[in-house]
Amino acid sequence: MKAPDFDYRRPADLPAALTLLARHGAEASIIAGGQSLLPLLNFRLAAPQLLIDIGRLGELKQLTEGDGHIEIGGLLRHCDLAASPLIAQALPLLHQAIGHIAHPAVRHRGTIGGSLAMADPAGELAACCLALDGQFSLLSARGQRWVAAGDFFQGIYETALAPDEILTAVRLPRGGPGRISIFDEVARRRGDFAMAGLALVAEAYSGTLHGVRLALLGVADRTILAPSTMALLEAGPLDQARIEQAVELIAGEADPPEDPAYPPAYRRHLVGVLLRRTLRRILAEAPG
Amino acid sequence: MNAKSRRIALTVNGEAVAREVPVRLNLVDFLRHDLGFTGSHVGCEQGACGACTVLLDDQTVRGCLVLAVQADGCAVQTIEGTSNNDNGLMADLQEMFLSLNALQCGFCTPGMLLSAQELLRANPRPSREEIRDYLSGNFCRCTGYQAIVDAVAAVARARHEEPRP
Incomplete structure (x- = not known):
């Protein structure tokens, strides 16, 4: 479909954009690249009165x-x-x-x-x-x-x-040189919306992970942290047994929406698969 | 001037163009209906299929996910304007698509060609995996992808082996 009717302004600078937005507020949408907003407009899932284009600021x-x-x-x-x-x-x-x-x-x-x-x-x-x-x-x-x-x-x-x-x-925040950073996701095809994904940062010394931050995508109504799994991973040395405990734990931390195409149990399974893959990689690459 | 239209000035396939357009008009509809460049096709209108791919300031974009007003002041190239690019790269791609049966109905072909051209400009000897990755945002519903990947790989190989003057 085509986008609904709206008006369009391209303010010359940021203060002008903020003034416009203050005046029109909820009736306006900011547009920059438009790669999420324009599909919504074409589907008529959004109907702002005014687009304020900040893309060139x-x-x-x-x-x-x-x-x-x-x-x-x-x-x-x-x-x-x-x-x-x-x-x-x-x-x-x-x-x-x-x-x-x-x-x-x-x-x-x-x-x-x-x-x-x-x-x-x-x-x-x-x-x-x-x-x-x-x-x-x-x-x-x-x-x-x-x-x-x-x-x-x-x-x-x-x-x-x-x-x-x-x-x-x-x-x-930028991490130290030893920081582990791993992002992974599962999608039907490259570039599709992820069915499940994770972003993990941590530091490893003496075989144990510290400062673990583990965020999940595609498995709840928003991106979420997995605090119980993070605590488990910091509680002792990373080994196969801890990996399997973490895989079990994280399925319960995910909270996927009802979805006939990808039921919650499937997304929970996928996030466990991703975590196992991630932790085994850390284990394999750990120094000493 | 209507409150919901704007005058835009841009370059399309090397020629200066100025038109008044409704602000809700997307770039690919502007190119097709206002300017007659019907080589860019309109498929899904949600950024999924890649049939509307055009070059905006020398980078591929979805023509359905850019408003014509957003292209004001920019340089746009459609498939019609690319034949002389890069010492015949586009012509080579078109010829190879034809000889390897990498198209049937042709609906996806302009988008495939523009994406392939961009890949080969940045990475003259891509692996098949890299070709598949780069074309992942262009859907083909006739031939499947094997012949298309074959054609892109064959052009890369041919241009590598036979450097042109």
């Missing part, structure tokens, strides 16, 4: 190294991040995940800010940001606030964004 296209973190402008596209040596080196989790996001032609348009603001429960970048304990900058004419990824995602397509706010940047 250069101030949201910065990639900067801060004190212990990397700050990613909301308008950086998936292909920009994939090509960035800084991302590959400092945030390998993100680098791995981007190859799973849709297809090249979509990655040329889709942005990190748009992907996070859409809050699809199967979103790869959302899970990465949660695993990395990232912070999101939410900016409005009223001011700026930083919200943790864990507080930002609130349900299917639901976030902490107020109607007058724009997600302008993502701050992700």
Whole structure:
């Protein structure tokens, strides 16, 4: 189908965009790459009165190294991040995940800010940001606030964004050189929405994992952490027995929606398969 | 001027174009209906099938997931404008698709060709796996993918073995 009728503005700078958004609020939608919004419009699942196109605002296209973190402008596209040596080196989790996001032609348009603001429960970048304990900058004419990824995602397509706010940047702490970063997912075909996926960061010493952050995608109404499994993995040395315990535990931490195509039990099974694969890889690659 | 249309100016296949367009018009419909470049096809209108693939500032995009107003000031290429690209790369791809039966109805072919061209520009000797990965966003419902992957691999091989002047 074709998109419904709407009006369109392309403000010249960020303050102008915020002013417009403050005036139109819930009747307006921000558009950047449009790779999630335009399908919704074409399906007539969204009907904003006004699209505010921020896609050309250069101030949201910065990639900067801060004190212990990397700050990613909301308008950086998936292909920009994939090509960035800084991302590959400092945030390998993100680098791995981007190859799973849709297809090249979509990655040329889709942005990190748009992907996070859409809050699809199967979103790869959302899970990465949660695993990395990232912070999101939410900016409005009223001011700026930083919200943790864990507080930002609130349900299917639901976030902490107020109607007058724009997600302008993502701050992700960079890890030490020994940090393990693994992203994996299962989809019917490359680029399809994941049926289940995980993003894991941890550090390993003396055969035990520490500082484990394990985020899941596609297995709940939003991206979620798996706190019981994280605690189990930190409780003692990683071995086959602990891996099997973790696989059993994580199935209970997933909370997949009813879905005739992929029933909850199947998604729970898949997330266990992914975790087993991930942990065996860590075990095999562990030094000494 | 109607409140819900905008005047845009862009380059399409090397020629400057200026038109007033409804803001809800997507790029591929603009190219087909306003400009007559019907080589870009409209399939799913939700970004899944890849039939509407065009180049926007030299990168493949879904023509159904870009508004025409978003292409204001940009350079667009459709399959009609790519024959002379890269020292005959597109012509070689088209010839090989024909000789290896990598198309039947032809609906997906322009999108397949543009994606394949982009792959071979960045990676002149891709593995079959890399070809399949790069074309994963382009659906074919006639021939299946074997012959298409064969054709892309054959062009890569031929151009590698016989460097052109």
